[in-house]
Amino acid sequence: MFRRRGSGAVTGRQSAAAERTSAGPDALTLDGVERSYRRGTTALAPVDLAVPRGRFLAVMGPSGSGKSTLLQCAAGLDRPTSGTVRIGGVDLGALGEAALTRLRRERVGFVFQAHNLVPSLSVLENVSLPLLLAGDPDAERAPRALAAVGLDGRADDRPAELSGGQQQRVAVARALVTAPDVVFADEPTGALDPATAQDVLALLRQAVDRDGHTVVMVTHDPVAAAWADEALFLAEGRVVTRLDRPGAAQVHGILRNLPRRAA
Numbered sequence: 001m002f003r004r005r006g007s008g009a010v011t012g013r014q015s016a017a018a019e020r021t022s023a024g025p026d027a028l029t030l031d032g033v034e035r036s037y038r039r040g041t042t043a044l045a046p047v048d049l050a051v052p053r054g055r056f057l058a059v060m061g062p063s064g065s066g067k068s069t070l071l072q073c074a075a076g077l078d079r080p081t082s083g084t085v086r087i088g089g090v091d092l093g094a095l096g097e098a099a100l101t102r103l104r105r106e107r108v109g110f111v112f113q114a115h116n117l118v119p120s121l122s123v124l125e126n127v128s129l130p131l132l133l134a135g136d137p138d139a140e141r142a143p144r145a146l147a148a149v150g151l152d153g154r155a156d157d158r159p160a161e162l163s164g165g166q167q168q169r170v171a172v173a174r175a176l177v178t179a180p181d182v183v184f185a186d187e188p189t190g191a192l193d194p195a196t197a198q199d200v201l202a203l204l205r206q207a208v209d210r211d212g213h214t215v216v217m218v219t220h221d222p223v224a225a226a227w228a229d230e231a232l233f234l235a236e237g238r239v240v241t242r243l244d245r246p247g248a249a250q251v252h253g254i255l256r257n258l259p260r261r262a263a
């Protein structure tokens with residue numbers, strides 16, 4: 001079964017990490033990324049961030065601190081007011097809408113709280129969808145991705161025939177199937193019970209340790225953050241602190257003391 005970070009999985013993780021250090025540009029960089037809105041709200045003050053390949057980053061902070069804004073700007077779903085976002089070295093600001101859409105399809109994976117599977121398609125077809133959209137002809141990729149989340153036996157089922165946790169595992173397979181530069185996960189365990197949540201987090205951890213994926217996860221949950229390599233804490237749109245190898249109790253303590261944005 002999957003092992004929690006810091007257990008026997010460490011050796012494999014270290015060798016995978018060593019391979020990745022020589023693997024070109026960081027998966028994601030933000031340089032001076034700021035997002036403000038017309039009525040004067042600065043959702044995100046200038047943020048600098050570099051996420052190397054093969055890293056699992058948790059983004060945390062009180063409600064309104066700018067987590068979603070950071071994720072949306074970093075994933076090319078929103079354009080920052082100023083600053084530069086690069087995914088795999090590509091400057092998103094230099095891309096027109098069509099090229100940005102293509103980059104999101106081919107080089108970014110998404111896992112949301114609501115899994116957003118297409119109900120009329122089979123599980124395998126759902127996982128294959130990003131490959132179809134990207135024009136990738138490798139027919140083996142989707143079954144492999146499904147097997148990696150332990151659901152190859154359910155390929156022909158419809159999403160409604162699966163439990164919530166299984167559906168979220170399919171969403172993880174769908175996010176990983178194109179081997180994206182970064183997987184963005186927005187509260188991926190928010191709708192799951194604690195045990196099922198741990199299974200999904202273990203899958204994300206495995207994707208990082210075994211396959212060298214890069215994950216940026218927004219979460220409110222200190223237990224979820226403890227699966228990451230690093231936690232980044234936002235308050236009032238700014239990065240206020242970071243924690244390597246975050247422990248749930250430590251994360252909880254930091255969160256409790258962060259300032260909240262005035263409503």
Ligand SMILES: Nc1ncnc2c1ncn2[C@@H]1O[C@H](COP(=O)(O)OP(=O)(O)OP(=O)(O)O)[C@@H](O)[C@H]1O
Pocket residue numbers: 037038041042043061062063064065066067068069070261
């Ligand atoms: N479209 C918008 N127009 C104006 N203000 C916005 C818009 N979107 C977000 N904001 C503001 O930007 C700030 C940051 O919002 P954001 O959604 O990024 O926070 P969050 O940390 O993700 O919050 P939560 O945990 O509640 O989802 C908030 O003050 C919010 O009201």
